[in-house]
Structure formats: C-alpha cells, structure tokens
Amino acid sequence: MPRLVRTAATLFTTLALGLAACPAPAAAPAAAGALRIYFADVEGGQATLFVTPQGENLLVDTGWPGAGGRDADRIVALCKQAGVTRLDNVLITHFHTDHVGGVPQLAARIPIGRLIDHGDNTETSDPATLAGWQGYQQTLASTHAQRLTVHVGDMLPIRGLHAEVVSGDGHVLQHPLAGGGAGSQNPYCASSPMRPLEDTENDKSLGLMITFGKLRILDLGDLTWAQERPLMCPVDNLGKVDIYIVSHHGMDRSSSPALVDAIAPRVAIMDNGGHKGGSQPAWTVVSASPRIANNAGDLWQLHTAEDSDAAHNVPEQRIANLPGADAGHSLSLTAYRNGSFVVANQRNGASKRYPAQ
Numbered sequence: 001m002p003r004l005v006r007t008a009a010t011l012f013t014t015l016a017l018g019l020a021a022c023p024a025p026a027a028a029p030a031a032a033g034a035l036r037i038y039f040a041d042v043e044g045g046q047a048t049l050f051v052t053p054q055g056e057n058l059l060v061d062t063g064w065p066g067a068g069g070r071d072a073d074r075i076v077a078l079c080k081q082a083g084v085t086r087l088d089n090v091l092i093t094h095f096h097t098d099h100v101g102g103v104p105q106l107a108a109r110i111p112i113g114r115l116i117d118h119g120d121n122t123e124t125s126d127p128a129t130l131a132g133w134q135g136y137q138q139t140l141a142s143t144h145a146q147r148l149t150v151h152v153g154d155m156l157p158i159r160g161l162h163a164e165v166v167s168g169d170g171h172v173l174q175h176p177l178a179g180g181g182a183g184s185q186n187p188y189c190a191s192s193p194m195r196p197l198e199d200t201e202n203d204k205s206l207g208l209m210i211t212f213g214k215l216r217i218l219d220l221g222d223l224t225w226a227q228e229r230p231l232m233c234p235v236d237n238l239g240k241v242d243i244y245i246v247s248h249h250g251m252d253r254s255s256s257p258a259l260v261d262a263i264a265p266r267v268a269i270m271d272n273g274g275h276k277g278g279s280q281p282a283w284t285v286v287s288a289s290p291r292i293a294n295n296a297g298d299l300w301q302l303h304t305a306e307d308s309d310a311a312h313n314v315p316e317q318r319i320a321n322l323p324g325a326d327a328g329h330s331l332s333l334t335a336y337r338n339g340s341f342v343v344a345n346q347r348n349g350a351s352k353r354y355p356a357q
C-alpha cells in the first residue's frame with residue numbers, strides 16, 4: 001500500500017475506533033485526584049500496579065522469575081514512571097510461578113512494605129510452584145516486608161482504595177456486594193456450562209472488587225471456571241463492573257459466561273502473552289459480553305495472541321505488544337471518581353476516554 005494511502009487508512013481506523021493519537025496521560029502530575037493503574041507486560045503472567053491519589057500503592061502479582069530479572073525490571077520501570085519508590089503492598093493472588101515468581105528479584109530492586117496472600121501454598125506436587133512458595137518465604141525472612149493473610153470479606157488496608165476480597169483460599173463471597181446491581185438472579189447461569197475444580201492454586205486465587213468513587217474494577221487472578229460458579233450462581237454476588245482484568249490471561253479455564261455476561265464490563269484488559277492465554281473461547285466470551293458487544297466498551301490486550309487468528313485479536317491500536325521483538329510495552333488506565341477513565345497504550349501513545357455513566 002502506498003504510504004499516503006496507508007496513513008489515511010490508519011487515520012480512518014483511528015477515528016473509527018475513537019482513539020486519540022495523543023501521548024498517553026500516564027505521568028504522575030497530570031492525573032491529580034485519579035487512580036492510576038499500570039498493566040506491566042510480564043509475558044503471560046500478572047503484574048498490575050495501582051497508585052491511589054493519596055500516593056499509596058498496591059501491586060497485584062510480580063510476574064515470572066528468572067530471565068535476568070526481566071519482569072522485576074519492567075515493574076520497577078513502571079514504578080519510576082508512576083513516582084513510586086517503595087511498594088507499600090504487594091498482593092500475591094496465588095502461588096503459581098507467573099504470579100509469585102518475581103518476588104525475590106523485585107524485593108532486591110525496590111523496598112516492599114507488606115506482602116499479602118491467601119494463606120500458605122496448597123499445591124505441593126509441582127516443583128515450580130514449590131520454588132515460588134519457597135522464594136516468597138525467603139523474601140519474608142530476609143526483608144522488612146510484613147506478611148498479611150486476608151480472607152473473603154476482608155477489606156485491604158489501603159488508603160484511597162476500597163478493595164474487598166471476594167475470593168481466596170478456595171472460598172468465595174456468599175452474599176451480594178453493594179452496588180452494580182448485585183443480588184439479583186443471574187440469567188446467564190442456565191446456559192453457562194459447569195466444569196470441575198482444577199484442584200490447583202488457581203482455585204485458591206485471591207480476587208478483589210476495587211471500588212473508586214463510582215468505578216468498579218474486578219481482578220480475580222486465575223480463579224477458575226468452577227469457582228466462578230458459586231460466586232455468580234444462582235445469585236449474582238458481584239454486579240456490573242466498569243473494568244475487568246481478564247482472569248487467567250484469557251485462558252479457556254476461566255471467564256465463564258455466567259461471570260462475564262453478568263459483570264458486563266465496559267472495558268476488559270487481557271494480560272496475555274504472545275503465546276500464552278488469549279484463547280479463542282475466552283476471547284469470544286469477553287468480546288460477546290453485553291457492553292463490549294454493543295460497542296459501549298472495548299477489550300484491550302497486552303500482546304497479540306499469536307497462536308490465534310486476526311478474527312480473535314482486537315485491532316492493533318488496542319494491543320500493547322505486536323509480534324516480533326518484544327519491548328515489554330504496558331497498558332495504563334487513569335480512573336476518576338465520577339466513573340470516567342482513560343486507557344492508554346504505551347507502544348503507540350494511543351488513548352481512549354470512556355465517559356462517566
């Protein structure tokens with residue numbers, strides 16, 4: 001395609017998507033009063049940094065170990081961008097290595113105030129999980145980080161953020177949350193297939209409903225399809241959310257229709273890797289959920305799902321990392337108490353504002 005035509009086509013696509021080709025509004029001073037969220041690229045693991053307007057922070061998971069500290073370096077780079085010099089709270093959703101593995105390397109690079117977990121590791125048959133659990137315990141023993149074990153119904157002790165534990169250690173919330181229309185019968189249960197528990201740490205994932213003003217943000221770690229069931233059926237205990245951090249990197253073992261159609265996110269952020277997560281079944285459930293399917297919202301991806309196809313990836317403007325050399329680009333989200341928020345792609349500077357509702 002001639003350069004001019006391609007540029008025009010790109011511009012058209014940009015306009016059609018409502019994406020603004022302006023610099024990402026991610027710098028700390030530009031977002032007074034906002035909650036800032038950074039989605040680090042840890043190649044199909046999780047590492048999500050929340051920074052409250054009061055300056056307190058929460059990191060959910062730490063990515064993988066090894067690779068010369070790649071994931072810890074990427075998290076620290078985002079901390080620098082966010083003006084964070086100490087991690088106040090690091091929550092480990094569960095003890096699989098793509099979540100807890102980065103803890104020792106991270107602790108060697110930046111002070112950690114508190115490590116939050118669901119209780120001791122329960123999966124003793126998997127060597128990598130055992131190694132992650134041991135590294136976690138060694139970090140607790142060799143640093144000043146305090147351990148805090150939380151349970152379903154607990155509120156995380158973080159100023160400026162209302163973060164309630166809705167799953168953990170194999171238990172899920174047994175009553176409806178306030179807000180989001182929670183507490184009604186869930187019409188999506190009947191057509192949502194049942195699946196057995198995995199009997200792994202995934203079933204034990206800590207899940208959070210984070211409320212910031214009018215915004216509701218859901219992060220369930222790698223909580224499994226079977227554990228979503230008692231949380232959402234027959235009564236929807238969560239209600240609608242604005243932002244869904246897609247469980248389990250978009251693997252087809254989480255994100256049942258009973259969950260995703262009921263929470264009906266406006267925006268979903270999938271922390272998939274190039275060759276991990278981003279499965280066609282989970283991608284389809286999220287894309288077909290009510291508010292994304294009717295263009296009231298969007299799915300964003302940390303990577304192109306390279307084992308999938310073009311029909312099961314979002315447009316490139318909403319993907320942080322394309323096939324090829326991996327620069328570890330992040331996505332960020334700046335959220336306001338009135339319910340509006342902006343998602344930004346570090347790779348191309350594109351951003352999109354979602355209005356208050």
Ligand SMILES: [Zn+2]
Pocket residue numbers: 044045046096098099222248249
């Ligand atoms: Zn995972």
